Every structure is written in structure tokens, then in C-alpha cells.
Amino acid sequence: MSLPHQLTFVEEVVLLALDDHTGSLRHMPPLSFSYALAGALIGDLAMLNRIDTDPDRLFVIDSKPTGDSLLDDALARITAETKSHPVAHWLTVFSQDSHRLEKAALERLASHGILRVEEKKILWVFGVRRYPVIDNHESTEVKTRLSALILGDDLPDPRDAVLVSLLSSCHLISHVFPGAEHAERSKRIESLARMDQIGREVSSAVNRLTHELMAMNLIGL
Amino acid sequence: MSITASTHGDWTILSLPARLDHEGAGALKAALESLLGRPVAIDFAAVEYITSFGFRVLLQTEKEQRNKGGRLLLGNLSEPVLRFFEIAGLDQLFKFAPDLQASLTTSP
Numbered sequence: 001m002s003l004p005h006q007l008t009f010v011e012e013v014v015l016l017a018l019d020d021h022t023g024s025l026r027h028m029p030p031l032s033f034s035y036a037l038a039g040a041l042i043g044d045l046a047m048l049n050r051i052d053t054d055p056d057r058l059f060v061i062d063s064k065p066t067g068d069s070l071l072d073d074a075l076a077r078i079t080a081e082t083k084s085h086p087v088a089h090w091l092t093v094f095s096q097d098s099h100r101l102e103k104a105a106l107e108r109l110a111s112h113g114i115l116r117v118e119e120k121k122i123l124w125v126f127g128v129r130r131y132p133v134i135d136n137h138e139s140t141e142v143k144t145r146l147s148a149l150i151l152g153d154d155l156p157d158p159r160d161a162v163l164v165s166l167l168s169s170c171h172l173i174s175h176v177f178p179g180a181e182h183a184e185r186s187k188r189i190e191s192l193a194r195m196d197q198i199g200r201e202v203s204s205a206v207n208r209l210t211h212e213l214m215a216m217n218l219i220g221l
Numbered sequence: 222m223s224i225t226a227s228t229h230g231d232w233t234i235l236s237l238p239a240r241l242d243h244e245g246a247g248a249l250k251a252a253l254e255s256l257l258g259r260p261v262a263i264d265f266a267a268v269e270y271i272t273s274f275g276f277r278v279l280l281q282t283e284k285e286q287r288n289k290g291g292r293l294l295l296g297n298l299s300e301p302v303l304r305f306f307e308i309a310g311l312d313q314l315f316k317f318a319p320d321l322q323a324s325l326t327t328s329p
Contacts, residue, residue, distance in 0.1 A: 046273065046274075049243065049274075052242060052243050052272045052273060052274045053272060053273045054270070054271075054272045054273070055305075055308075061243045061274075154284070154287075155280065155283055155284040155287065155314065156280075156284075157281070157284070158277040158280055158281055161280070191310050191313075194309055194310040195280065195309055195310060195311065196273065196276075196277075196309075197273045197276070197309070198273070200308075200309070
């Protein structure tokens with residue numbers, strides 16, 4: 001068995017988005033998962049002290065590569081940009097890469113022995129891929145930690161504040177923690193989710209897109 | 222980015238520079254290392270700008286102070302700076318002193 005690997009936010013969000021029984025990604029509102037993955041990427045760069053943010057912009061504080069190819073690609077893109085942009089801009093940019101982020105995260109989780117890749121055929125014709133978890137240590141560890149945070153009143157570790165924000169933004173919290181005891185803590189979850197700017201920006205972006213989609217539906221587009 | 226330290230009774234007061242960004246927050250973190258578990262006041266009188274990095278260091282500090290039985294007081298915040306805390310919902314997590322000197326004088 002390999003040494004424990006600290007999962008990135010991208011890997012954690014993808015792992016927690018997998019349905020424990022089917023090994024497929026859970027159904028989430030349109031675009032919310034893409035934005036959550038984009039937020040996870042930015043969150044990873046922030047935690048590694050490569051970028052910082054204020055209400056108006058996201059900026060590089062250290063362009064040194066992290067050693068993680070996904071993060072380094074993103075960092076290089078931000079570094080190469082001559083104009084400064086807010087977090088929301090980068091969320092939109094990286095959300096367009098979300099399939100690549102998701103695929104890479106699943107491959108990494110498989111290479112760490114956390115899940116395996118299964119190819120199945122539906123009706124003998126349609127190929128689908130499933131990712132059943134084979135070592136649930138990581139998943140259990142993060143769920144236990146976040147559950148204690150949600151049900152308690154302790155201050156979060158900044159990293160956990162970002163993770164709760166990201167999960168909340170794509171409506172995964174209620175799936176990851178389906179019990180009534182967590183449902184009763186919605187105010188606590190909201191409070192935790194607000195504590196980090198990146199998570200707040202992901203939620204704002206998702207809410208904005210949701211309203212735009214609803215408006216388009218209403219006018220028949 | 223230097224943090225100046227002074228004392229008032231049992232309290233250590235750390236006075237922040239204008240920017241609590243990754244550099245300012247890094248200096249704050251270093252200054253706090255030997256003070257955790259004791260009463261610490263952070264003077265925001267000169268602060269004009271805070272980034273997410275700065276907020277994370279403050280959050281982590283408050284958490285560690287609670288765990289170690291220390292105290293943390295944030296003082297002399299301007300309205301715009303306080304507003305940042307309100308947006309993040311962090312205004313409910315910290316203890317604030319609009320007039321830091323007055324608060325420390327009357328503080329037990």
C-alpha cells in the first residue's frame with residue numbers, strides 16, 4: 001500500500017461527488033460541479049501560497065511550479081495573463097476545463113488505489129465508466145472531519161472552510177451528509193461556507209448562472 | 222512589512238502595517254508564534270487592505286487561541302475593513318474593540 005497522499009481539493013471534491021453505491025458521479029445542478037472544480041483548483045493554488053485574492057482580483061504571489069501538473073497549468077495561465085481579473089473570471093475560465101480536471105482527478109484517485117475504473121455496457125451498447133471506491137480511508141477521513149465540523153461549533157481549519165464552501169456550492173453537502181442531524185445544521189453550513197472568499201465566489205457564480213438559466217427557460221430559450 | 226509589538230498589562234499588542242496581504246500576514250504569523258496561548262491584541266489602525274491570505278491567518282490564529290486558552294482582540298478597525306469581515310461572516314467570530322486602548326484599559 002502506498003503512503004497516504006494529501007488529496008488536493010480537486011481530488012477531494014471529485015471523490016466526494018462519487019455515489020458510494022454506483023461509483024458514478026452524483027447528479028448536480030448544471031454547471032455547479034464545473035464551477036466547484038474550478039474553485040477547487042484555485043483553492044489548491046491558494047493553499048499552496050501561489051495565489052492570493054481580494055474582492056477585485058486574483059493575483060500570483062509565487063509563480064514557482066507546485067509539482068502538480070494540473071495546478072501548474074493553471075498557475076502558468078494566470079501568470080501569463082497581463083491584465084488582472086477577479087476570481088469570478090478565473091472560475092469561468094477553469095470551469096471550461098472541468099471535464100479534464102474531473103478525468104485527471106479520477107485517474108489520480110485510481111493510481112492512489114482509492115478507487116478503480118470499471119467499464120460497463122448499458123444495454124450491451126452504451127459504454128459507461130464507473131469508479132467504485134476500493135479504499136474508503138480517505139473518503140471516510142474527510143467525511144468524519146467535516147461532519148464533526150458541521151455538527152460542532154469549533155472554528156474550521158481554513159482548508160476545511162474552503163472545502164465546505166466548495167461542496168455547498170454544488171449542493172453536495174446534503175448527499176455527502178444525508179442525515180437529519182446535518183440537515184438541521186444548515187445555518188452552520190452556510191456560516192462555514194461564507195468564511196472563504198473562493199467558496200463565496202463559487203456560490204455567487206453558480207447562483208448567478210442558475211438565475212440566468214431560469215430566466216432563459218422562462219422566456220422559452 | 223513590519224509588525225511592531227508593544228504591551229499593555231498582560232496584553233501584547235501587535236500593530237499591523239497598511240496591507241494585510243501574504244507578506245503582512247506572513248509577518249503577523251511569525252510575530253504570533255511565541256504569543257499563542259496568551260492575550261494578544263491586533264491593532265488595525267493602519268490597515269487599509271486585507272486579502273484572503275490575511276483572513277486565513279486571522280481565522281487560524283483565532284482557532285489556535287481558542288484551543289490554547291489564549292485571547293485575541295482585533296482593535297481600531299476602520300468601517301471599510303470591518304465591512305470585509307461582515308461580508309465573510311467573520312464579524313461574529315472575532316472580538317472587536319473600536320477603541321483598542323480603551324478596551325485594554327478596562328479589560329480584566
